[in-house]
Amino acid sequence: MAINAKKNVLITGCSDGGLGAALAVAFHEAGAHVYATARNPAKMKNLQAKGIETFTLDVMDDSSISAAVKKISHLDILVNNAGATYSMPFSDVSVKEAKNLFDLNVWSYVAVTQAFLPLLLESKGTIVNNTSIAGVVSVPYQSIYNASKAAIIAISAHQRMELAAFGIKVVDLKTGAVKSNIFQNMDQTQDRGTKLAKGSLYEPAKDQVESILRGDKVSSSMILASSWAENVVSQVLKPTPPHNIWAGGTALLGRVLAMLPTWLSDYLTKDAFGVHKIEKTLSKP
Template sequence: MSTQKRTVLITGCSDGGLGAALARAFKDAGFFVYATARNPAKMQSLAALDIETLQLDVQSQESVNSCAARIKQLDVLVNNAGGQFVMPLSDVDIEAAKKIYDLNVWSQIRVIQAFLPLLIASKGMIVNNTSIASVAAVPFQSIYNSSKAAIASVSETLRLEVEPFGVKVIDLRTGVVKSNLINNLKETQHPKLPDGSIYEFAKDTVEKALRQDGFEGQGLDQAVWAKAIVGDLMKKNPPALIWRGESAWLSRIASILPHGLLDGTLKKLVGLDIVEKAIKEGRH
């Protein structure tokens, strides 16, 4: 479709998620929005707003190519689709971890490659939602954290590689924002420790952290976050790093503080301080 409006394509736009919030914010800002998801039926709220919804499974080369072939003009690509993974590294199932890397890293690259010709033509912008997890060593999230760190590194390198073509690359480091991420984690992964885990003596404490109990509904309001992001991106010279969401500024400061200064805070966040105390007291 050809349009005089600036156009944006966003991945991972299922209802209740951050992609859907971004789609609404971009539409409010006057963009023509392509909202995409693996299952278009899960974008009913966006379709009701006359936002164009398209099927796009970022883990399928055929699906990505098919979607890219339908679009003739693109100014902004937002790589938002992704998944969470929580488990102590000692208990990680390697094959399951590879799937997270496929979704959070390789799929992002696949989408970038497919739409880059359009973005070069428009001298457009690539926005990768990498999360503050790329710099925050939250215990039990090493696979998720490292996948986000990987795409953050990709973003920084890509920024230099496509700069000669007039394409901007933005690393969006999102903090805590209200979304369906935790509920999706519980429904799809049912996180629990495997038999024989070194943390079995503290099973209840650790599994509570794996389920992220108590964190549901926390964070910045989606609409507030999305509006701020779009405002940042519409600036004449948007920053290469954008920090938005609850705890985003804390993570930004922590990234330049002496190494390990916030270890205590991170341990308390997931109950690892309780585990540590039990080990010291010999209760395992």
């Protein structure tokens, strides 16, 4: 999809192998001028090889955000994408890890958007917040991640309402299952990664639970990041983009589950993830 007037698009979290990188390529191929950013520019070599402009932006660092704002003079679309996941039964959650996740998945979105807001006011631009279907469906053993995405879904709704007076559009990108390096990153950056704590309530079903924590149950539903990104970009670049974009494997299923009665949604979700079997294992004397 080509666009007539070249749009300036800034995307956070564009390390190679991630969803941000896939979005950067899709916007670039659609004719936009892309500013692909990441905490470590050395991890964007594939994007640099395609001629995409890259620079440092650590969304957790106010000075880095301020420096990034000074690098551009015009911005049409801001894509808040940088983020991480955290899979762990609620009883084993590390509050430290939980706070770190909210700092990245929630407060960085707020800080980055506020910093680039003057440019978006000038262009009457678009804010795209990459949330997740997990923000509306209770995916088991990732309560903190789900909560962080639910928070951004709520913030997106308020941004849309409050910024409409200034001509700014807000897109809530509810992403489903997409192939990326997000689970590998969790193992590398978090204390226990996808391993249960010793003495966990779930130790009798350790193998079954850790399989869910690793994302094994959704791997077969994951679509290619390039396909997901092309779909997303084609919708964001519409003259009037949708308020909500549901994209990725299981996105349609997530949309349906979100509309069902809670008891039915819970039953179907638990069945899909094998939670009923885990419950039987845990109930054995």
